[in-house]
Amino acid sequence: MSKIKVTKCDIEGLYVIEPSVFGDNRGYFMETYNQNDFHEEGLDMVFVQDNQSMSTKGVLRGLHFQKEFPQGKLVRVVRGAVFDVAVDLRANSKTYGKWFGVELSAENKKQFYISEGFAHGFVVLSDEAEFVYKCTDFYHPGDEGGVLWNDPDIGIDWPIPDGMEPILSEKDKLWKGIKETFKF
Numbered sequence: 001m002s003k004i005k006v007t008k009c010d011i012e013g014l015y016v017i018e019p020s021v022f023g024d025n026r027g028y029f030m031e032t033y034n035q036n037d038f039h040e041e042g043l044d045m046v047f048v049q050d051n052q053s054m055s056t057k058g059v060l061r062g063l064h065f066q067k068e069f070p071q072g073k074l075v076r077v078v079r080g081a082v083f084d085v086a087v088d089l090r091a092n093s094k095t096y097g098k099w100f101g102v103e104l105s106a107e108n109k110k111q112f113y114i115s116e117g118f119a120h121g122f123v124v125l126s127d128e129a130e131f132v133y134k135c136t137d138f139y140h141p142g143d144e145g146g147v148l149w150n151d152p153d154i155g156i157d158w159p160i161p162d163g164m165e166p167i168l169s170e171k172d173k174l175w176k177g178i179k180e181t182f183k184f
Contacts, residue, residue, distance in 0.1 A: 003031060006041040011088050011095045013115030015043065016102055017074070021109055030109065032076065033134065043113065045072050047134040054079075055124045055131065060158070060166035062121015063087055063147045063175070070116035072136035080129030081105035082122040083159050087147065089182065090117040097178055099156050119147050123158055123166060146175035153178050 003020040019030045031037070038044070055061065062085065075084060085101040103125070104110050114120050116136065147154070149172060160166055175181070 003034065004037045004041060006043065009100045011086070011098055011100050012093070013088075013090075013117065014086055014100050015113040017111040017113060019109060019111070032111070033074065045074075045113075045115075045136050047074065047136055049135040049138050050132070051135065051139075052130065052132045055082075055129055056167070057124050057127050058160075058164055058167045060121065060123040060149055060160075060168055060172070062172065063119035063149055064121060065089055065119040065145050065147070066137070066140065066143045067145045069137050069140045069143050071139075072116045073114045073120060073133045074111055075104065075114065075120075075122075075131065075133040076109070076111040077104040077106055078130045078132050079106050080124065080126035081107070082124050082126075082129050082131060084112050084122040085120070085156055085158075086112070086114040087119040087154055087156070087178075088117070089119055089147075089178075091182070093117075097154060099154055101156065101158075121149060123160060125159065145181070146172065147181050148175045148177050151177040 005018040007016040021028050021030045082104050084104050087099045088095045102112055
């Protein structure tokens, strides 16, 4: 019997995953990834790389994707909280350009699986957040693409308080909108 709860999102290829957490007065234990449990739930991806980042409140990373070597990502937060977003970039998808967002936190222990073919990003909601993710392909320098985080054609409802400017990398400030990035 699987020790995870998998919720399919409205956009095909996106899943919110909740592991079973076993706690007592000493703390807790959980399996963050078990290949057998994932296979039992129909998730047959193979991971080849793990990454971790730390960011401070208001940092917005994204929206990133890989052009020739797309990566599926299993993401989670081990300290703090983020609002995590995936945007469907699959040209023939009925949900092309649509987005889905979920709060991930050390407290709720939710994970988010984002299949290949999506742009991905997050904004940090807590003072600091440590973000951990598994990838289905290796990082290939020079293969990264991006879409503007606040593209009105996508319309992501980021939970950014009025008056607060998100903290972006120079690269993330320069991405174009989805219509300029993809001309089908």
